[in-house]
Amino acid sequence: MGFVDEVTVFVRAGRGGDGSASILREPYKPMGGPDGGDGGRGGDIVFEVDPGARDLSLLADHPHQRAEDGKGGRGRNRSGGDGEDLVVRVPDGTRVEDERGLLADLVGAGSRAVVARGGRGGRGNAALAGPKNRVPHSAEAGEPGEDKRISVELRIVADVGLVGLPNAGKSTLLSRLTAAKPKIAAYPFTTLTPNLGVAGDTERFVVADIPGLVEGAHEGRGLGDRFLRHVTRCRALVLVVDLSVDQPAADLATVRAELEAYDPALAARRAVVVGTKADLVEDAAAAASALDPDALAVSGLSGSGLDALAERLGALARHAAAQEQDRRPTVVLRPARPSFIVRREGERFRVVGRNVERWVSEADFDDPAQVERLQRRLAKEGVERQLALTGARRGDEVVIGDRAFEFQPEGGADGQA
Numbered sequence: 554m555g556f557v558d559e560v561t562v563f564v565r566a567g568r569g570g571d572g573s574a575s576i577l578r579e580p581y582k583p584m585g586g587p588d589g590g591d592g593g594r595g596g597d598i599v600f601e602v603d604p605g606a607r608d609l610s611l612l613a614d615h616p617h618q619r620a621e622d623g624k625g626g627r628g629r630n631r632s633g634g635d636g637e638d639l640v641v642r643v644p645d646g647t648r649v650e651d652e653r654g655l656l657a658d659l660v661g662a663g664s665r666a667v668v669a670r671g672g673r674g675g676r677g678n679a680a681l682a683g684p685k686n687r688v689p690h691s692a693e694a695g696e697p698g699e700d701k702r703i704s705v706e707l708r709i710v711a712d713v714g715l716v717g718l719p720n721a722g723k724s725t726l727l728s729r730l731t732a733a734k735p736k737i738a739a740y741p742f743t744t745l746t747p748n749l750g751v752a753g754d755t756e757r758f759v760v761a762d763i764p765g766l767v768e769g770a771h772e773g774r775g776l777g778d779r780f781l782r783h784v785t786r787c788r789a790l791v792l793v794v795d796l797s798v799d800q801p802a803a804d805l806a807t808v809r810a811e812l813e814a815y816d817p818a819l820a821a822r823r824a825v826v827v828g829t830k831a832d833l834v835e836d837a838a839a840a841a842s843a844l845d846p847d848a849l850a851v852s853g854l855s856g857s858g859l860d861a862l863a864e865r866l867g868a869l870a871r872h873a874a875a876q877e878q879d880r881r882p883t884v885v886l887r888p889a890r891p892s893f894i895v896r897r898e899g900e901r902f903r904v905v906g907r908n909v910e911r912w913v914s915e916a917d918f919d920d921p922a923q924v925e926r927l928q929r930r931l932a933k934e935g936v937e938r939q940l941a942l943t944g945a946r947r948g949d950e951v952v953i954g955d956r957a958f959e960f961q962p963e964g965g966a967d968g969q970a
């Protein structure tokens with residue numbers, strides 16, 4: 554029973570379908586013409602939170618994910634069908650990064666993000682026909698889908714996290730507070746992966762039982778701090794201390810130090826100290842308050858103190874939830890890939906891009922209004938700015954499609970500035 558909370562995945566979205574270059578030729582119909590339809594869009598790869606998903610093992614087993622390609626366009630102006638999106642179900646708290654950084658942090662049932670975008674379909678020759686070329690004999694190819702490597706990480710989202718030394722009684726508490734049935738045993742490191750349970754009757758809150766920490770966990774001792782990342786998103790912490798050991802205060806200090814060493818923000822997180830195994834000590838209440846004035850003493854065995862603990866945790870979760878806002882999914886929106894590029898060709902500059910070339914080819918240069926409109930459009934698309942950034946100066950020759958212009962930036966986007 555593995556628990557996968559880190560995995561590298563190769564995602565490839567669908568390719569856009571090619572446009573068709575069909576020319577209608579029918580007997581007795583001399584007026585045939587280009588009737589090639591557009592290609593369909595390639596499918597996206599979408600990650601969606603499914604509260605039923607426990608970890609990332611599905612992705613670990615299937616690290617290559619592909620979405621369907623778009624279909625090619627056909628004659629008689631038939632468009633190709635879009636490729637189907639591939640929806641991958643991931644657990645709550647899944648973070649996705651690519652080589653450019655954070656892509657999405659998915660928190661909450663149903664939140665979703667596109668992790669690889671399908672390519673656009675190519676236009677058919679029917680769509681490409683224009684006054685300058687009434688019968689295009691070629692069509693656009695479909696765009697490739699995004700193809701990349703992503704790092705996927707799970708950070709469990711829970712209201713309350715139980716942390717403490719091995720054998721302190723964390724899993725016992727989880728089993729008493731929730732319906733979860735974690736493994737409980739009289740030796741350390743019984744729990745090897747985080748367990749989750751839902752507590753509370755009216756107000757429900759999620760409790761995470763984190764594998765035991767030992768001194769030096771942040772340096773890799775014991776199970777190390779591998780699981781502490783799951784604590785980073787708990788709204789509140791329960792520091793679980795076995796009251797029956799020689800020096801409970803030393804254990805508490807160790808836990809606090811390991812949390813702090815992992816992430817100073819964790820040391821500041823709202824926390825309750827809970828002394829367990831109250832049944833094994835003489836004066837549990839006194840032992841607990843020696844640890845911390847607000848500490849609770851409980852026994853997972855006799856059940857003493859558990860109601861008070863559940864109430865305290867419920868209030869804590871409620872309070873924390875009311876205060877914080879950062880539990881929403883984060884999906885990083887990036888600008889789409891640029892719609893054109895600027896290349897330097899000796900003394901000249903060439904702008905290459907499907908849209909900009911089309912605008913230029915469609916413009917009637919004898920009509921000043923159209924020329925002005927074209928220039929505004931190019932400026933809005935960022936062509937001037939990009940030319941200036943590439944080093945173009947006022948008066949330089951700029952080629953777009955089969956037309957040459959003189960660089961006359963409007964908006965102060967001037968290479969000399």
Ligand SMILES: Nc1nc2c(ncn2[C@@H]2O[C@H](COP(=O)(O)OP(=O)(O)OP(=O)(O)O)[C@@H](O)[C@H]2O)c(=O)[nH]1
Pocket residue numbers: 717718719720721722723724725726736737738739740741742743744745764765766829830831832833851852853854855
């Ligand atoms: N007497 C007594 N024993 C307890 C109590 N709580 C837990 N235990 C026992 O302590 C041992 C450890 O309990 P677990 O709940 O497995 O401890 P844990 O903190 O989850 O331990 P790890 O998973 O190893 O980190 C088990 O033998 C439990 O039965 C308690 O309140 N009283």
Ligand SMILES: [Mg+2]
Pocket residue numbers: 723724725735736737743744762764
């Ligand atoms: Mg345990």
